[in-house]
Amino acid sequence: MNKLAILIPCYNEEMTIKKVVKDCKKSTIDIPRTKIYVYDNNSSDNTVSEAQDAGAIVRHEYQQGKGNVIRRMFREVEAECYIMIDGDDTYPTDAIPEMAAKVFDHHVDMVVGDRLSSSYFEENKRPFHNLGNVIVRKSINFFFKNDIKDIMTGYRAFSYQFVKSYPVLSRGFEIETEMSILAIENNMLIENQVIDYRDRPDGSESKLNTYSDGFKVLRRIFTLFRNYRPLQFYSIISVLLILFATVLFFPNVWIPYIQTGLVDKMPTLVVCGFLLLTGIISYSSGMILDSIVQKEQREFEFRLEIIQQQFKRQLQEQSND
Incomplete structure (x- = not known):
């Protein structure tokens, strides 16, 4: 070496x-x-x-x-x-x-x-x-x-x-x-x-x-x-989707409903529901992937330990020669 x-x-x-x-x-x-x-x-x-x-x-x-x-x-x-x-x-x-x-x-x-x-x-x-x-x-x-x-x-x-x-x-x-x-x-x-x-x-x-x-x-x-950083990445997407759904929902669905008791813009309500659901799924995906990343980091530490032992072995063999 x-x-x-x-x-x-x-x-x-x-x-x-x-x-x-x-x-x-x-x-x-x-x-x-x-x-x-x-x-x-x-x-x-x-x-x-x-x-x-x-x-x-x-x-x-x-x-x-x-x-x-x-x-x-x-x-x-x-x-x-x-x-x-x-x-x-x-x-x-x-x-x-x-x-x-x-x-x-x-x-x-x-x-x-x-x-x-x-x-x-x-x-x-x-x-x-x-x-x-x-x-x-x-x-x-x-x-x-x-x-x-x-x-x-x-x-x-x-x-x-x-x-x-x-x-x-x-x-x-x-x-x-x-x-x-x-x-x-x-x-x-x-x-x-x-x-x-x-x-x-x-x-x-x-x-x-x-x-x-x-x-x-x-x-x-x-x-x-x-x-x-999957949790941070998908949390950002989740927040943006939920904010977009909120911006669409209140002026177009909620306020008219309070005033009239009717939902005039049903397609908008459906879109808001899909956006909210997608945001929740995005956040859940981030949590799952974050757990996988943490597991990989633990395995990486084990690999480092194996590499360090291999390094010490090679140095020992070299000193013996």
Whole structure:
């Protein structure tokens, strides 16, 4: 088992990958048993040869998408601590030792490389990316009540426990959002690490599509809120339906009935009844799903215990060897 594994997902980063690998080596020279893995995602340029020349271990993921690459990395690599960093040379590798130390010494499950609290808005030349990052951060802060400063950052440190318990479901760039919410909802220890950010060098292009990937991220936040907080989600729907039924009922049915003793608008009464019934069913569904979520959280804790025992066993075997 490695002491530290640096994981670099790559797609067409021939301009920068060699520098990133060399900088990672330089920054981790004092950390024994460090391996640098570059996972190529069907690059059509010289990314693979450049990474090999720099001394990285190169592996491949043939399903396109960053989420697919991270799933492969997390399954295959065994380490006490993991650093995930992009291959575009936008993140400073000198932050790696401090981020890893938080995992080793303080048992942090995820260290988030926070660009937004430093130079991101000055360095990033794509204004809609800036706006998207703010929207995503505020959305997750609103729905999930957390203190993560930078949701979309690709620079993170992970514990063995997080990596081996994380079920990767996203295929693309919404992966960072998914892993952040999973850590929040499962009460894992998260810390922010402020880092400097520099924009891509000239000639290097971002693979993130501002609009299509942005909408995927927002849709993922909505889906995860429904999945992790079903009682809140369906309660909101229930309240809206009941309020709508009330607004229709009193002026159109109740007041005329008080005045005349007759129900003139029978279809409106039927619609109000259906809305009220649907609201009650929605709330009941939320309660049932909330019980299932709580059961899954208990099972997740048991899985963490099994993973922790497996981790200790591997460390013991390694020390015996």
